[in-house]
Amino acid sequence: xxxxxxxxxxxxxxxxxxxxxxxxxxxxxxxxxxxxxxxxxxxxxxxxxxxxxxxxxxxxxxxxxxxxxxxxxxxxxxxxxxxxxxxxxxxxxxxxxxxxxxxxxxxxxxxxxxx
Numbered sequence: 786x787x788x789x790x791x792x793x794x795x796x797x798x799x800x801x802x803x804x805x806x807x808x809x810x811x812x813x814x815x816x817x818x819x820x821x822x823x824x825x826x827x828x829x830x831x832x833x834x835x836x837x838x839x840x841x842x843x844x845x846x847x848x849x850x851x852x853x854x855x856x857x858x859x860x861x862x863x864x865x866x867x868x869x870x871x872x873x874x875x876x877x878x879x880x881x882x883x884x885x886x887x888x889x890x891x892x893x894x895x896x897x898x899x900x
Contacts, residue, residue, distance in 0.1 A: 800842045800876035802868040811881075812862050813837050814889060817853045833884075835861065842871070843879040858889040 805811040815835040822831050831852050833845040845863065853859055863884035871878040 800836075800871075800874070800878065801840050802877050803837075803841045803843060803865055803879040803881075805865050807865050807867060810862065810864050812860065813841070814858060815841075815843070815861050816858045817855050817886075820852050820855055835881075841879065842876065843881045844871070845881045845884045847884065853886040859886040860889055861886055 803811055803813065815837045817833060818836055819834040820831055821834075822829055824830070825848065828848060830846060830848045833847055833852060835843050835845065837843075843863075861881075861884055863881035865879050866882045867880045869878060869880070870876065
């Protein structure tokens with residue numbers, strides 16, 4: 786089974802932060818590369834790792850019953866909460882919250898206008 790680093794890294798462009806200031810909402814198209822469940826104080830949580838076509842990487846710490854599927858692409862609307870380095874991969878990564886995942890229409894471009 787591939788490690789977290791191997792699943793997230795791949796042969797994609799160099800990782801970078803989402804091009805949005807902290808606290809702003811952003812719309813982008815991303816592929817879910819890994820979903821890791823863990824038990825939190827208030828129940829089951831998930832670390833959802835996403836990569837965009839432009840090399841942006843982000844992680845969403847979510848709770849809930851449903852999670853996006855690994856390997857699928859989604860239109861994602863979220864709030865950027867911080868920019869930093871992924872400690873496991875030593876690469877740039879943005880942390881997002883309040884993310885809404887909408888399955889991607891195949892005709893939609895990778896980057897959304899006005900985001």
